[in-house]
Amino acid sequence: MTSKVYVALRVKASPERAFEAFTQEIGAWWRPNGLFQTTPRAPGRLAFEGGAGGRLVETLANGKVFEIGRVLAWEPPERLVFSWRQANFPPELTTEVEVRFEAVGSETRVSVEHRGFDKVPEGAARHGFSDGVLLMRLGDWWRVLLGSLGQVT
Numbered sequence: 001m002t003s004k005v006y007v008a009l010r011v012k013a014s015p016e017r018a019f020e021a022f023t024q025e026i027g028a029w030w031r032p033n034g035l036f037q038t039t040p041r042a043p044g045r046l047a048f049e050g051g052a053g054g055r056l057v058e059t060l061a062n063g064k065v066f067e068i069g070r071v072l073a074w075e076p077p078e079r080l081v082f083s084w085r086q087a088n089f090p091p092e093l094t095t096e097v098e099v100r101f102e103a104v105g106s107e108t109r110v111s112v113e114h115r116g117f118d119k120v121p122e123g124a125a126r127h128g129f130s131d132g133v134l135l136m137r138l139g140d141w142w143r144v145l146l147g148s149l150g151q152v153t
Contacts (some may be wrong), residue, residue, distance in 0.1 A: 003131055005114035005139040009146040011108050015077040015101040018108040021153045022099060023048045023080065026056075029148040039066045040087045048082075050074065056082050062144035069094060077101050082100045086113065093119060110149065112142050 015143065021029070030042035044060035046068070054071040065084050068081035078101055083094040095116035102109045117135060 003117035003120075003135060004113055005135050005142060006111065006113045007139055007142040007146060008109055008111035009143070009150060010104060011146075011150040011153045012106070012109055013108055015103050017018070018101045018110055018149075018153055019049075019077040019080070021149060022101075022110070023050060023076075025152055029145070029152045031144055031148050033144075035137055036078045036141060037087045038068045038085070056084075069097075072096070090121065093121075108153075110146055112146065114138060114142065 001115070011021075011127070012022065018102070027045040027047055030046045032038075037043070038046075038058050041058065043058060043060045046056065046058050048071065048136060049055045049057065050071070053070055053072065055073070056068045058068055059064045060066070066087075068085055071082050073079055073081035080099045082097050084097050085094045098113045098115070100109075100127075101112045102111070117131070120134075136149045
C-alpha cells in the first residue's frame with residue numbers, strides 16, 4: 001500500500017486553460033512551504049519543461065537550477081504525472097504527483113494525487129511527523145496550491 005494524499009478543487013476554466021495554467025504558469029501560482037522545500041535554499045521560481053520526459057525545475061535568484069522531478073505523462077488537457085523530490089529526501093528517493101483535469105459544466109475539477117510517501121524514511125525527511133500527520137499537512141498544502149491555481153485561471 002502506498003501512502004498518498006488526494007485533493008480536488010473546481011476552477012472556473014476549461015480543462016485546456018486549467019492544464020495550461022498548471023503547467024505554463026506554475027511560477028505565478030505556486031506557494032512555497034517550509035515543510036516541503038524543493039531546494040535547500042530560499043525558494044526560487046518553478047517551471048515545467050513541457051512534454052513527456054521534460055523536467056520540473058526550480059530556478060533560484062542566482063540562476064542555479066534544481067531538478068525537482070521528471071514529467072512521466074503529459075496528456076493535455078486531461079492528465080499530467082511527474083516525479084517529485086524534496087530537498088531533504090535521500091538522493092535516490094522520489095514520490096509521484098498525478099494531476100487530472102475533468103470538465104464539470106463550465107468549470108474544471110483539478111485533482112491531485114501525491115503518492116509514494118511510504119518510501120520516505122523516518123527522521124528529517126518526515127520532520128518527525130507520523131504518516132497521518134505528514135499526509136494531513138501535505139493535503140492542506142495542496143489545497144492551498146489549488147486555491148492559488150484557481151486565482152490565475
